[in-house]
Amino acid sequence: DSGVTQTPKHLITATGQRVTLRCSPRSGDLSVYWYQQSLDQGLQFLIQYYNGEERAKGNILERFSAQQFPDLHSELNLSSLELGDSALYFCASRGDSSGNTIYFGEGSWLTVV
Amino acid sequence: GESVGLHLPTLSVQEGDNSIINCAYSNSASDYFIWYKQESGKGPQFIIDIRSNMDKRQGQRVTVLLNKTVKHLSLQIAATQPGDSAVYFCAERNQAGTALIFGKGTTLSVSS
Numbered sequence: 001d002s003g004v005t006q007t008p009k010h011l012i013t014a015t016g017q018r019v020t021l022r023c024s025p026r027s028g029d030l031s032v033y034w035y036q037q038s039l040d041q042g043l044q045f046l047i048q049y050y051n052g053e054e055r056a057k058g059n060i061l062e063r064f065s066a067q068q069f070p071d072l073h074s075e076l077n078l079s080s081l082e083l084g085d086s087a088l089y090f091c092a093s094r095g096d097s098s099g100n101t102i103y104f105g106e107g108s109w110l111t112v113v
Numbered sequence: 114g115e116s117v118g119l120h121l122p123t124l125s126v127q128e129g130d131n132s133i134i135n136c137a138y139s140n141s142a143s144d145y146f147i148w149y150k151q152e153s154g155k156g157p158q159f160i161i162d163i164r165s166n167m168d169k170r171q172g173q174r175v176t177v178l179l180n181k182t183v184k185h186l187s188l189q190i191a192a193t194q195p196g197d198s199a200v201y202f203c204a205e206r207n208q209a210g211t212a213l214i215f216g217k218g219t220t221l222s223v224s225s
Contacts, residue, residue: 003155011221033212042217043202056211090156100145100206102213104156 003027004105006091012111019077023110024056025072025093031055032065032074033094033102038087081112119194121219128225133191136203136216145206147213148177148188151201160188160201190221198223 002046003026013019014108025032034046045058049068060066063081068074074109092102117199144165149157163170163177163186166209170177176189185201200220204213 002158006157035215043204043215045207045214048212056207058210058212092156098212099162100147101159101162103159104149106154106156110199 002083002103002105003016004091004093005104006089006105006108008108009106010109010111012029012113013081015081015083017112018071018077019074019080019081019110021078021089021091021103021110023074023091025074025091025092026095026103029093029098030072031094031102032068032072034074034076034094035088035090035092035104036039037090037107043090046076055072085113086110086112123220123222125222126193126223128193128195128223130193132134132188132193132221132223134190134195134203134221136186136188137185138186138203138205138216140205140208141181141210143205146177146179146186147204148175148206149215150197150199151202151218155187157202172184180207185191185221194224195223197220197221 005024006023015086028052032049036044046060049053052068063079066076090107092104094102147162148160151157161172174191178187200218201213202218206214
Protein backbone atom coordinates (compact mmCIF):
# COMPACT_ATOMS: atom_id res chain seq x y z
CA ASP A 1 0.00 0.00 0.00
CA SER A 2 1.57 3.24 -1.19
CA GLY A 3 -0.54 5.44 1.06
CA VAL A 4 -2.06 7.27 -1.91
CA THR A 5 -5.84 6.80 -2.10
CA GLN A 6 -7.92 7.29 -5.21
CA THR A 7 -11.66 7.20 -5.70
CA PRO A 8 -13.61 5.93 -7.48
CA LYS A 9 -11.80 2.77 -8.55
CA HIS A 10 -14.06 2.26 -11.54
CA LEU A 11 -16.35 4.64 -13.37
CA ILE A 12 -18.48 4.22 -16.48
CA THR A 13 -19.99 7.28 -18.06
CA ALA A 14 -21.37 8.47 -21.38
CA THR A 15 -19.75 10.71 -23.96
CA GLY A 16 -20.24 14.39 -23.28
CA GLN A 17 -20.46 13.92 -19.54
CA ARG A 18 -18.20 15.28 -16.80
CA VAL A 19 -16.53 13.33 -14.01
CA THR A 20 -14.36 14.14 -11.02
CA LEU A 21 -11.61 11.86 -9.79
CA ARG A 22 -10.35 12.29 -6.26
CA CYS A 23 -6.94 11.69 -4.73
CA SER A 24 -5.66 11.75 -1.18
CA PRO A 25 -1.86 11.87 -1.14
CA ARG A 26 0.39 10.20 1.40
CA SER A 27 0.27 11.90 4.74
CA GLY A 28 2.31 15.07 4.61
CA ASP A 29 3.15 14.93 0.90
CA LEU A 30 2.80 18.35 -0.65
CA SER A 31 3.25 17.33 -4.31
CA VAL A 32 0.46 15.64 -6.22
CA TYR A 33 0.76 14.38 -9.78
CA TRP A 34 -1.86 13.12 -12.21
CA TYR A 35 -1.03 10.63 -14.94
CA GLN A 36 -3.14 9.02 -17.64
CA GLN A 37 -2.42 5.48 -18.71
CA SER A 38 -3.87 4.11 -21.92
CA LEU A 39 -2.85 1.03 -23.87
CA ASP A 40 -1.21 2.86 -26.73
CA GLN A 41 0.30 5.83 -24.90
CA GLY A 42 1.71 4.42 -21.73
CA LEU A 43 1.89 6.67 -18.68
CA GLN A 44 1.35 10.28 -19.70
CA PHE A 45 2.06 13.08 -17.26
CA LEU A 46 -0.90 15.43 -17.01
CA ILE A 47 -0.29 17.95 -14.24
CA GLN A 48 1.43 18.56 -10.93
CA TYR A 49 0.40 20.57 -7.89
CA TYR A 50 2.54 21.58 -4.97
CA ASN A 51 0.91 22.78 -1.77
CA GLY A 52 -2.15 24.02 -3.59
CA GLU A 53 -0.39 25.67 -6.49
CA GLU A 54 -0.03 24.36 -10.02
CA ARG A 55 3.64 23.49 -10.54
CA ALA A 56 3.88 21.85 -13.95
CA LYS A 57 1.70 20.90 -16.88
CA GLY A 58 2.16 18.00 -19.21
CA ASN A 59 -0.10 16.66 -21.92
CA ILE A 60 -3.31 17.75 -20.28
CA LEU A 61 -6.25 18.59 -22.53
CA GLU A 62 -8.13 21.87 -22.12
CA ARG A 63 -11.23 19.81 -21.26
CA PHE A 64 -9.40 18.55 -18.19
CA SER A 65 -8.58 20.54 -15.08
CA ALA A 66 -7.30 19.82 -11.63
CA GLN A 67 -6.92 21.47 -8.28
CA GLN A 68 -5.35 20.80 -4.93
CA PHE A 69 -7.19 21.82 -1.80
CA PRO A 70 -5.85 23.18 1.51
CA ASP A 71 -6.01 19.72 3.04
CA LEU A 72 -3.76 18.62 0.13
CA HIS A 73 -6.22 16.29 -1.52
CA SER A 74 -6.60 16.78 -5.23
CA GLU A 75 -9.32 16.41 -7.82
CA LEU A 76 -9.05 15.86 -11.55
CA ASN A 77 -12.04 17.08 -13.51
CA LEU A 78 -12.69 15.62 -16.94
CA SER A 79 -15.40 17.25 -19.04
CA SER A 80 -17.02 16.79 -22.45
CA LEU A 81 -15.81 13.24 -22.30
CA GLU A 82 -14.93 11.38 -25.46
CA LEU A 83 -14.46 7.68 -26.11
CA GLY A 84 -10.72 8.24 -26.30
CA ASP A 85 -10.64 9.49 -22.72
CA SER A 86 -11.20 5.94 -21.53
CA ALA A 87 -8.09 5.14 -19.53
CA LEU A 88 -6.61 4.51 -16.14
CA TYR A 89 -5.95 7.74 -14.27
CA PHE A 90 -3.29 7.66 -11.62
CA CYS A 91 -2.57 10.06 -8.87
CA ALA A 92 0.87 10.09 -7.29
CA SER A 93 2.41 12.04 -4.49
CA ARG A 94 5.87 13.00 -3.33
CA GLY A 95 7.12 14.38 -0.09
CA ASP A 96 9.91 16.88 0.28
CA SER A 97 11.84 14.26 2.24
CA SER A 98 11.37 11.39 -0.22
CA GLY A 99 13.74 12.73 -2.84
CA ASN A 100 12.57 12.23 -6.38
CA THR A 101 10.50 9.10 -5.80
CA ILE A 102 6.82 9.51 -6.43
CA TYR A 103 4.31 7.06 -5.00
CA PHE A 104 1.33 6.00 -7.05
CA GLY A 105 -2.20 5.19 -6.04
CA GLU A 106 -4.10 2.23 -7.46
CA GLY A 107 -5.75 4.33 -10.14
CA SER A 108 -9.25 5.19 -11.28
CA TRP A 109 -10.42 3.24 -14.28
CA LEU A 110 -12.62 5.42 -16.50
CA THR A 111 -14.69 3.93 -19.28
CA VAL A 112 -16.53 6.30 -21.61
CA VAL A 113 -19.31 4.69 -23.62
CA GLY B 114 11.21 16.76 -27.06
CA GLU B 115 11.55 14.43 -24.12
CA SER B 116 10.82 10.79 -24.70
CA VAL B 117 11.74 7.56 -23.08
CA GLY B 118 11.48 4.30 -24.88
CA LEU B 119 12.06 0.66 -24.29
CA HIS B 120 13.65 -1.70 -26.74
CA LEU B 121 11.23 -4.60 -26.38
CA PRO B 122 7.57 -4.58 -25.39
CA THR B 123 7.71 -8.13 -24.01
CA LEU B 124 10.28 -10.40 -22.40
CA SER B 125 9.76 -14.03 -21.45
CA VAL B 126 12.15 -15.83 -19.13
CA GLN B 127 12.33 -19.01 -17.09
CA GLU B 128 12.22 -18.91 -13.33
CA GLY B 129 15.73 -18.61 -11.96
CA ASP B 130 17.14 -16.88 -15.02
CA ASN B 131 18.48 -13.36 -14.95
CA SER B 132 16.37 -10.76 -16.75
CA ILE B 133 17.57 -7.64 -18.48
CA ILE B 134 15.12 -4.92 -19.44
CA ASN B 135 16.42 -2.10 -21.56
CA CYS B 136 15.45 1.50 -21.99
CA ALA B 137 16.68 4.30 -24.23
CA TYR B 138 16.17 7.94 -23.40
CA SER B 139 16.48 11.03 -25.54
CA ASN B 140 17.34 13.89 -23.22
CA SER B 141 21.09 13.92 -22.70
CA ALA B 142 20.66 16.49 -19.91
CA SER B 143 18.54 14.17 -17.78
CA ASP B 144 20.03 13.81 -14.33
CA TYR B 145 17.74 11.28 -12.72
CA PHE B 146 16.25 7.95 -13.79
CA ILE B 147 13.93 5.52 -12.11
CA TRP B 148 12.38 2.09 -12.65
CA TYR B 149 8.86 1.17 -11.69
CA LYS B 150 7.06 -2.18 -11.62
CA GLN B 151 3.35 -2.38 -12.33
CA GLU B 152 1.44 -5.52 -11.52
CA SER B 153 -1.93 -6.19 -13.03
CA GLY B 154 -4.61 -4.01 -11.50
CA LYS B 155 -2.19 -2.00 -9.40
CA GLY B 156 -0.37 1.28 -9.58
CA PRO B 157 3.32 1.51 -10.46
CA GLN B 158 5.68 0.69 -7.59
CA PHE B 159 9.16 2.11 -7.14
CA ILE B 160 11.97 -0.38 -7.73
CA ILE B 161 15.23 1.51 -7.95
CA ASP B 162 16.61 4.84 -9.10
CA ILE B 163 19.92 6.26 -10.22
CA ARG B 164 21.41 9.69 -10.66
CA SER B 165 23.39 10.65 -13.72
CA ASN B 166 26.62 10.90 -11.73
CA MET B 167 26.51 7.13 -11.24
CA ASP B 168 26.93 4.23 -13.68
CA LYS B 169 25.50 1.48 -11.54
CA ARG B 170 23.33 1.03 -8.52
CA GLN B 171 22.33 -2.18 -6.81
CA GLY B 172 19.31 -3.10 -4.79
CA GLN B 173 17.91 -6.36 -3.60
CA ARG B 174 18.12 -8.68 -6.64
CA VAL B 175 17.99 -5.66 -8.94
CA THR B 176 20.71 -3.59 -10.57
CA VAL B 177 20.31 -0.51 -12.70
CA LEU B 178 23.01 0.40 -15.21
CA LEU B 179 23.29 3.79 -16.83
CA ASN B 180 25.28 4.44 -19.99
CA LYS B 181 25.16 8.16 -20.64
CA THR B 182 27.28 7.90 -23.77
CA VAL B 183 24.56 6.06 -25.65
CA LYS B 184 21.69 7.27 -23.46
CA HIS B 185 20.79 3.78 -22.35
CA LEU B 186 19.39 2.47 -19.11
CA SER B 187 18.90 -1.14 -18.09
CA LEU B 188 17.33 -3.03 -15.24
CA GLN B 189 18.77 -6.38 -14.31
CA ILE B 190 16.78 -8.77 -12.17
CA ALA B 191 18.70 -11.68 -10.69
CA ALA B 192 17.13 -15.11 -10.22
CA THR B 193 13.83 -14.01 -11.69
CA GLN B 194 10.78 -15.31 -9.86
CA PRO B 195 7.15 -15.70 -10.96
CA GLY B 196 6.28 -12.78 -8.68
CA ASP B 197 8.47 -10.57 -10.86
CA SER B 198 5.96 -10.91 -13.69
CA ALA B 199 4.73 -7.41 -14.36
CA VAL B 200 5.13 -4.41 -16.64
CA TYR B 201 8.35 -2.51 -16.04
CA PHE B 202 8.67 1.19 -16.81
CA CYS B 203 11.72 3.36 -16.95
CA ALA B 204 11.31 7.07 -16.40
CA GLU B 205 13.45 10.17 -16.44
CA ARG B 206 12.98 13.48 -14.76
CA ASN B 207 11.74 16.11 -17.18
CA GLN B 208 13.79 19.13 -18.18
CA ALA B 209 12.03 21.34 -15.69
CA GLY B 210 12.82 18.83 -12.97
CA THR B 211 9.21 18.72 -11.90
CA ALA B 212 7.83 15.41 -13.16
CA LEU B 213 8.76 11.96 -14.34
CA ILE B 214 8.42 11.08 -18.01
CA PHE B 215 7.71 7.41 -18.57
CA GLY B 216 8.47 5.01 -21.37
CA LYS B 217 5.81 2.63 -22.65
CA GLY B 218 6.80 -0.38 -20.60
CA THR B 219 8.12 -3.91 -21.03
CA THR B 220 5.97 -6.83 -19.99
CA LEU B 221 8.05 -9.44 -18.19
CA SER B 222 6.60 -12.95 -18.12
CA VAL B 223 8.25 -15.53 -15.88
CA SER B 224 7.42 -19.17 -16.38
CA SER B 225 8.17 -21.85 -13.83
